[in-house]
Amino acid sequence: MGFFKEFKDFAVRGNVIDLAVGVIIGGAFGKIVTSLVEDIITPAILDPALKAVNAENLSQLVVPGTAIKYGNFLAAAISFVIVAFALFLLIKGINILKRNEEKKETMPAQPSSTDALLMEIRDELKKKS
Template sequence: MGFVKEFKEFAMRGNVIDLAVGVIIGGAFGKIVSSLVDDIITPAILTPALTAANLDNLADLKIPGTAIAYGNFLSQVISFLIVAIALFLIIKGVNSLKKKEEAAPTAPPAPSKEEVLLAEIRDLLKAKP
């Protein structure tokens, strides 16, 4: 039973749950970026280059005389760059929010009873002639 209890404690930690959510959202975000590259960026930006090379598809880009197809590689590089930039902007935003929270000044702690009494005694001693 120790193993099951230990595994349950591990699986229910906040970090594991956060990681699972991050992986799921990351997978969905990856599909969105792939669609952006394949359906919007490639046709809009790379179509003139493909037309000049007499190609219809980015996957058809190959080094002449070889089986090296670099079109899909270019597509994946573009996808990676978009994901990296998006994550950078998200992390930058989160860090700026954390800095604002840290920059908020905290109120100094209230003096203890002893300090208040000592201050009163000091003031009384100063008031004596």
């Protein structure tokens, strides 16, 4: 029974669940990026270039006389750049939030009004004695 208890503890540990959620969201994000490239970027930006080479989509771009489909590679490269840029923006935003939290923590706390009044009274008493 010790083995199964260890496995259960491992499987329901927060890190494993967080990883599973990340993988699922990553898969969904991948579908969004694929749709963005195939349904928006390719028609809007690449269509003029594709029409110039008499191709309807990126997968038709091949090196003549070979089976090398460089169009598929271009689609994958565009997807990678979009994902990398999105992650860059996400990490940049997280780092800004972390810096703001660190600034808040490093600022010394101001004494409350009661504490300030007590310090003034203390200082006046020191002056008189």
